[in-house]
Amino acid sequence: MSRFWSDIVHRLTPYVPGEQPALAHPVKLNTNENPYPPSPRVVEAIRRELGEDGGASLRKYPDPTARALREAVAKHHGLRIEQAFAGNGSDEVLAHAFQALLKHDKPIAFPDITYSFYPVYAQLYGVEYETVPLNADFAIDVDDYRAPGGGVLLPNPNAPTGRALPLSEIEVLLKANPDAPVIIDEAYVDFGAESAVNLIDAYPNLLVVQTTSKARSLAGMRVGFAFGDPALIEALTRVKDSFNSYPLDRLAQVAALASYEDQAWFEESCAKVIASRETLTAQLQALGFDVVPSAANFVFAKHPAHDAAALAAALKAKEIFVRHFKLQRIDQHLRISIGTPDECNALVAALNGLIG
Amino acid sequence: MSRFWSDIVHRLTPYVPGEQPALAHPVKLNTNENPYPPSPRVVEAIRRELGEDGGASLRKYPDPTARALREAVAKHHGLRIEQAFAGNGSDEVLAHAFQALLKHDKPIAFPDITYSFYPVYAQLYGVEYETVPLNADFAIDVDDYRAPGGGVLLPNPNAPTGRALPLSEIEVLLKANPDAPVIIDEAYVDFGAESAVNLIDAYPNLLVVQTTSKARSLAGMRVGFAFGDPALIEALTRVKDSFNSYPLDRLAQVAALASYEDQAWFEESCAKVIASRETLTAQLQALGFDVVPSAANFVFAKHPAHDAAALAAALKAKEIFVRHFKLQRIDQHLRISIGTPDECNALVAALNGLIG
Numbered sequence: 001m002s003r004f005w006s007d008i009v010h011r012l013t014p015y016v017p018g019e020q021p022a023l024a025h026p027v028k029l030n031t032n033e034n035p036y037p038p039s040p041r042v043v044e045a046i047r048r049e050l051g052e053d054g055g056a057s058l059r060k061y062p063d064p065t066a067r068a069l070r071e072a073v074a075k076h077h078g079l080r081i082e083q084a085f086a087g088n089g090s091d092e093v094l095a096h097a098f099q100a101l102l103k104h105d106k107p108i109a110f111p112d113i114t115y116s117f118y119p120v121y122a123q124l125y126g127v128e129y130e131t132v133p134l135n136a137d138f139a140i141d142v143d144d145y146r147a148p149g150g151g152v153l154l155p156n157p158n159a160p161t162g163r164a165l166p167l168s169e170i171e172v173l174l175k176a177n178p179d180a181p182v183i184i185d186e187a188y189v190d191f192g193a194e195s196a197v198n199l200i201d202a203y204p205n206l207l208v209v210q211t212t213s214k215a216r217s218l219a220g221m222r223v224g225f226a227f228g229d230p231a232l233i234e235a236l237t238r239v240k241d242s243f244n245s246y247p248l249d250r251l252a253q254v255a256a257l258a259s260y261e262d263q264a265w266f267e268e269s270c271a272k273v274i275a276s277r278e279t280l281t282a283q284l285q286a287l288g289f290d291v292v293p294s295a296a297n298f299v300f301a302k303h304p305a306h307d308a309a310a311l312a313a314a315l316k317a318k319e320i321f322v323r324h325f326k327l328q329r330i331d332q333h334l335r336i337s338i339g340t341p342d343e344c345n346a347l348v349a350a351l352n353g354l355i356g
Numbered sequence: 357m358s359r360f361w362s363d364i365v366h367r368l369t370p371y372v373p374g375e376q377p378a379l380a381h382p383v384k385l386n387t388n389e390n391p392y393p394p395s396p397r398v399v400e401a402i403r404r405e406l407g408e409d410g411g412a413s414l415r416k417y418p419d420p421t422a423r424a425l426r427e428a429v430a431k432h433h434g435l436r437i438e439q440a441f442a443g444n445g446s447d448e449v450l451a452h453a454f455q456a457l458l459k460h461d462k463p464i465a466f467p468d469i470t471y472s473f474y475p476v477y478a479q480l481y482g483v484e485y486e487t488v489p490l491n492a493d494f495a496i497d498v499d500d501y502r503a504p505g506g507g508v509l510l511p512n513p514n515a516p517t518g519r520a521l522p523l524s525e526i527e528v529l530l531k532a533n534p535d536a537p538v539i540i541d542e543a544y545v546d547f548g549a550e551s552a553v554n555l556i557d558a559y560p561n562l563l564v565v566q567t568t569s570k571a572r573s574l575a576g577m578r579v580g581f582a583f584g585d586p587a588l589i590e591a592l593t594r595v596k597d598s599f600n601s602y603p604l605d606r607l608a609q610v611a612a613l614a615s616y617e618d619q620a621w622f623e624e625s626c627a628k629v630i631a632s633r634e635t636l637t638a639q640l641q642a643l644g645f646d647v648v649p650s651a652a653n654f655v656f657a658k659h660p661a662h663d664a665a666a667l668a669a670a671l672k673a674k675e676i677f678v679r680h681f682k683l684q685r686i687d688q689h690l691r692i693s694i695g696t697p698d699e700c701n702a703l704v705a706a707l708n709g710l711i712g
Contacts, residue, residue, distance in 0.1 A: 002587035004537050004561060006459035014597030017420050034415045043411040046402070046607070055399040058611070059390045059573035064373050088444055091600045103362035117601075124598040181360050205360060217415035220606035231358035241370030242480040244447040245473075250576035251402070251607045255414070 008124065015120045018323050027346050029337040030321040032159075032188075032298050034217040036272060036340075038255070039265035042218070045258035046251050062250045064241075069248070069257045073225055076260050077197045082230040085237060086256075088247040090187055090211035090224030091117065093236070096243070097207060097226065098125045100235040101181045106150035108180075111140055113330055115159050115185065134161070134329075138292050138300070142169045146176045155185040157193045160325065160335040162294030164193035174203045181232065183207045190215035190270050191277070192295030197227050204229040214297055215270050216259045223248060223256040273297050277338045283348045284336075287356060302333045306355050318350050364480065371476045374679050383702045385693040386677040387575075388515075388544070388654050392628060392696075394573040394611070395621035401614035402607050418606045420597075425604070425613045429581055432616050433553045438586040441593060442612075444603040446543055446567035446580030447473065449592070452599070453563060453582065454481045456591040457537045462506035464536075467496055469686055471515050471541065490517070490685075494648050494656070498525045502532045511541040513549045516681065516691040518650030520549035530559045537588065539563045546571035546626050547633070548651030553583050560585040570653055571626050572615045579604060579612040629653050633694045639704045640692075643712060658689045662711050674706050 001010070018031035049057055066086040074084040087093040098121040102108050107128035110118050122129045132144045138161040145152050152173055157164040174182050182205050184196045189210065196208050207228040213219035226236055240247065248256075259266070281291045281299055289301040302308065312324040312334060323335040336347065357366070374387035405413055422442040430440040443449040454477040458464050463484035466474050478485045488500045494517040501508050508529055513520040530538050538561050540552045545566065552564050563584040569575035582592055596603065604612075615622070637647045637655055645657040658664065668680040668690060679691040692703065 002560075002585075002591065003535065004457055004588060005591045006456055008459065009456050009591045009594050012594045012598050014594050015601060016597075017417070017601040020417065020419055028416075031417055033417060036415065037410050037412040038414050040410050042414065043406055046406060046411070050399055050402060054393050054396050055402070056393040058394050058398065058576040059392065060384075061373070061376060061387055061389060061569070061575045062578070063376055089600060089602060091602070095599045100362055100365050101360055103364065120598045124595070179359065204358075213417070219417045219602075220414040222418070222602055222605040229358075232360060235358065235361045235365045238365050238368045238370050239480070241372075242368050242476045243451045244445060245371060245373040246445060246447070246575075246578055249578040249605065249608055252605055 012123055013120065015117045019321060021319070021321055023319055025319070027320040027339065027343045029339050029343065029347060030323040032214060032337045033219050034214060034269065034273065034297065035338065035343060036217055036269040038217040039259055039262035041258040041262045042255045045254040049250055049254045057250060062246050062248060062253055064245045066248050066253055069253045072257050072260050074227070077227060079197065079200060079227055083200060083227055083233060085226040085233045086248055087224050087226070087240065089213065089222040090185070090209050092247065093209050093224040093226045094185065095121055095124070096236045096239045097183055097209070098122065098127055100239040101183070101207065101232060102151045102153070103127050104150040108151040108153060109145055109149050110153040111158060113138065113161060113327070115155055116325070116327070118153060138163055140165055142172045145173055148177060149180060151181040151183065152177055153183045153185065155187060156196070157188045157191070157295040159188065159296065160298070160323070160330070160333070161292050161300050162188070162296040162298055163292060164295035167194040167196060167199070170196050171199065174199065174206055178205060181205055181207055183209060185209045187211050187214055188296035191274055191297045200228055204231065207232050212256050212259055216266060217269065218255060218259060221252045221255045223252050273338050276341055276344055280336070280338060280344045280348070287348070287351055298335050298337045300333050300335050303355065308332045308334050311354065314354050315347070315350055320347055320350050368479055369476065371473045375677060377675070377677055379675055381675070383676040383695065383699045385695050385699065385703060386679040388570060388693045389575050390570060390573040390625065390629065390653065391694065391699060392573055392625040395615055395618035397614040397618045398574070398611045401610040405606055405610045413606060418602050418604060418609055420601045422604050422609055425609045428613050428616050430583070433583060435553065435556065435583055439556060439583055439589060441582040441589045442604055443580050443582070443596065445569065445578040446541070446565050448603065449565050449580040449582045450541065451477055451480070452592045452595045453539055453565070454478065454483055456595040457539070457563065457588060458507045458509065459483050460506040464507040464509060465501055465505050466509040467514060469494065469517060469683070471511055472681065472683070474509060494519055496521055498528045501529055504533060505536060507537040507539065508533055509539045509541065511543060512552070513544045513547070513651040515544065515652065516654070516679070516686070516689070517648050517656050518544070518652040518654055519648060520651035523550040523552060523555070526552050527555065530555065530562055534561060537561050537563055539565060541565045543567050543570055544652035547630055547653045556584055560587065563588050568612050568615055572622060573625065574611060574615060577608045577611045579608050629694050632697055632700055635697070636692070636694060636700045636704070643704070643707055654691050654693045656689050656691050659711065664688045664690050667710065670710050671703070671706055676703055676706050
């Protein structure tokens with residue numbers, strides 16, 4: 001507390017990301033990182049940008065519009081560059097979207113159980129919101145979002161549940177809210193859900209947010225995108241250009257671009273994660289866990305006989321990190337990121353020792 | 357314009373950074389980039405972070421607190437880590453400062469001629485401000501900032517004038533505004549002004565903002581800092597953690613840290629820029645320009661007989677880029693970044709052809 005703080009600072013309850021343990025070899029299944037490295041082309045592209053001449057390009061500002069990157073990613077999705085926005089991670093993209101598109105007189109709506117950064121953004125920008133309860137099985141019922149409001153924000157698949165909505169349901173949402181932005185946060189879409197990017201030309205109220213942090217193994221480089229009607233993208237650009245001229249550094253731009261040039265690597269690494277998810281789900285079920293059907297690179301699981309917080313702590317003592325949220329309705333669940341087969345096996349072995 | 361835009365988006369007039377020409381070999385003296393590359397240790401550090409194993413670290417999130425970097429930079433300045441904040445370029449740091457520290461009931465004050473991003477931030481966050489005219493010779497008179505307001509924001513040296521204030525004058529400002537934040541934007545401090553970091557322990561209202569983009573040749577990596585009382589740093593951190601968990605990517609963190617480990621390179625490159633500035637100043641004066649005394653890596657110059665916009669356009673036709681601002685009081689000035697001796701000579705030769 002300080003007399004120099006603005007009112008907003010006093011009111012904030014900042015977001016707390018998953019722990020980054022300072023251990024040599026933790027089994028780190030708590031922040032939904034990809035267990036596989038990015039495409040070798042990413043590293044090549046960074047080395048190329050560094051050049052033979054001692055990083056001389058680093059002295060120069062990056063392209064403030066990230067044109068080459070936006071062009072490549074737009075093309076990847078069959079979109080035009082005017083339909084693509086790039087930011088410093090999808091967290092930053094979402095923050096700009098709250099300020100640029102979700103701040104209206106009417107409250108916005110998002111699920112009661114979802115990415116816990118959403119209420120933090122709302123607080124930061126003074127955006128009124130209502131939370132809509134998930135069904136008992138943690139499914140989103142799009143009929144619950146039919147009352148016209150200031151906008152709708154949903155992850156698909158949802159986090160931390162992992163459940164996906166079919167595209168037909170997203171379309172119901174878009175039709176029910178023609179005068180408000182509908183933002184679909186597709187951080188995890190590549191692990192088993194359908195992207196809504198193909199609906200962009202038909203729905204001027206649709207904004208799709210994506211990231212290179214999960215399926216493209218670039219969490220360390222902080223690159224996120226929004227795709228939508230050019231008017232929505234312009235709103236984000238106006239805010240971004242009033243906040244920070246150059247959000248993406250040179251190496252982040254070339255790294256992300258290179259990732260989109262290696263479709264085979266991307267598909268293979270997604271396939272490996274999906275295969276491990278199915279194996280882990282079966283193993284957890286064999287241990288007695290209820291596992292929510294996941295279309296993401298994590299599973300959300302609950303054991304009827306063992307307290308989730310106690311399990312997370314016991315795993316942590318073995319240097320195995322999973323995520324536990326002290327939140328209503330989900331305080332008996334663990335969110336477990338899909339690691340390599342070895343990491344998943346280490347988790348299962350540890351759980352076996354604890355509860356088997 | 358769109359019905360989906362928030363009110364704030366309609367009102368914004370975004371900042372426009374200097375042009376990044378898509379030419380093979382422009383003489384680029386328009387964005388105050390350093391003409392020399394960063395320390396070789398920066399490139400080594402990035403290569404080390406990429407590792408032998410194909411960029412495997414890139415799949416993992418960076419340290420959200422940038423602890424190692426903040427610790428090193430704080431130590432460099434004789435400060436504690438709690439007195440240091442790191443962000444995605446000093447533009448982002450300043451944006452957070454507007455929201456966290458400058459948004460109060462009373463208006464803030466900054467010079468009428470200064471970094472033109474300041475009024476844009478004010479607009480974005482609804483911060484009331486008053487501009488204080490520079491003297492006729494573009495000097496800041498600190499006595500003009502004695503009326504207690506919501507805060508004071510000054511670059512030292514000022515941009516685009518290049519004029520520096522002595523530390524004793526900064527102290528006058530701090531004493532005259534004990535109940536409001538005084539933010540000194542030291543983007544250009546290393547080229548000839550005194551940093552106010554040593555005043556931080558004595559003045560809880562002082563926030564010093566710095567960047568690696570200029571003297572450290574890392575414009576391409578987007579790393580900036582704020583230094584101040586822990587309460588001020590906490591305010592910035594609370595806003596940052598409500599906006600984007602991980603602003604600095606892994607490579608930016610290691611690159612910036614390595615730059616602070618090579619003091620000799622830093623000093624040598626500053627010395628070269630300063631020497632070129634003095635040479636260029638004399639050459640411009642010989643051509644009849646009035647040159648404001650500069651403590652930065654640029655000069656601000658006006659020719660009594662030649663229109664500045666016309667000169668900038670004529671130089672651009674020769675692929676020499678300088679910055680011209682269509683703003684009151686300075687629309688007859690050019691802001692010229694200090695390039696290599698060759699680049700400065702190319703500029704002088706071109707000016708000779710145009711007006712000599």
